[in-house]
Amino acid sequence: MSQFVQSRLGYVLPDTRGGADALLSALAARLQSEGRVVAGLVQCRAPEGSDHPCDMDLAVLPSGPRIAIAQKLGSGSRGCRLDPASLEAASTEVCQALRSGADALIINKFGAQECQGRGLCDAMVLAISLGIPVLTAVNRLNHDGFLQFAGGLATRLDLREDVLHDWLRAPVPA
Numbered sequence: 001m002s003q004f005v006q007s008r009l010g011y012v013l014p015d016t017r018g019g020a021d022a023l024l025s026a027l028a029a030r031l032q033s034e035g036r037v038v039a040g041l042v043q044c045r046a047p048e049g050s051d052h053p054c055d056m057d058l059a060v061l062p063s064g065p066r067i068a069i070a071q072k073l074g075s076g077s078r079g080c081r082l083d084p085a086s087l088e089a090a091s092t093e094v095c096q097a098l099r100s101g102a103d104a105l106i107i108n109k110f111g112a113q114e115c116q117g118r119g120l121c122d123a124m125v126l127a128i129s130l131g132i133p134v135l136t137a138v139n140r141l142n143h144d145g146f147l148q149f150a151g152g153l154a155t156r157l158d159l160r161e162d163v164l165h166d167w168l169r170a171p172v173p174a
Contacts, residue, residue: 008133009124009150010167011110012159013143018043020137020159021108027135027164028061028106036169037062039097039127040106041090041120058108060093067093082112087119094123098130104168107136115145133168 014020025042032038044059044066057066069086098105105127113119120136127134135157138146147154157163 008128008131009154010133010135010157010164011138011146011150011154012135012157012164013138013140014159017139023159023161023164024106024108024135024137027161027168030161030165031104031168032062036103037101038104038106039094039102039132040104040123041094041108042106043108058090060090060097061106062097062102064093064097084113084118087113091120091123094120095126098123098126098132102127102132105132105134106168107134110136110138110146110149111142112145114149115142117149121149133170135164135168 012020012023021043025044028038028040028042038061040061041058042061044057056070057068059066067086067090069083069090094105094107105123107120107124111119114121114124124134124136136146155167157167
């Protein structure tokens with residue numbers, strides 16, 4: 001049995017901040033162009049050129065809203081600007097998309113909220129319980145938390161579109 005069907009929770013470990021964003025967005029678009037239904041979140045507005053380096057908008061797949069996930073805390077603020085309520089709203093949208101039927105779940109990032117069991121954890125668990133393959137990016141700071149969440153079931157994949165595409169299109173084991 002190939003590695004593609006041993007685990008349905010795949011992840012990439014990019015070397016740079018946001019290093020998988022464009023690739024995951026392109027992969028989702030490619031799968032959708034092939035007639036596949038992709039649920040999840042991809043970055044649709046990068047921090048470059050915004051007021052703060054953490055400003056970001058996410059697009060809910062397959063055709064949901066765009067959600068800004070950073071709070072406006074003012075120019076003197078320090079620390080995390082993530083708006084947990086916006087991330088939870090995005091998670092609710094993703095879960096609805098999964099329940100409507102999906103061939104894959106792509107999550108732009110497994111981050112600090114997910115390491116604490118929040119954020120998109122419910123969506124990932126739901127997808128796995130429905131037999132839907134899950135793909136996410138994990139940064140090195142959250143790698144240990146992700147591995148703990150995955151409980152030995154995750155497959156690390158090369159950060160290449162062809163590898164990720166083939167992994168997501170592989171048959172789900174019965």
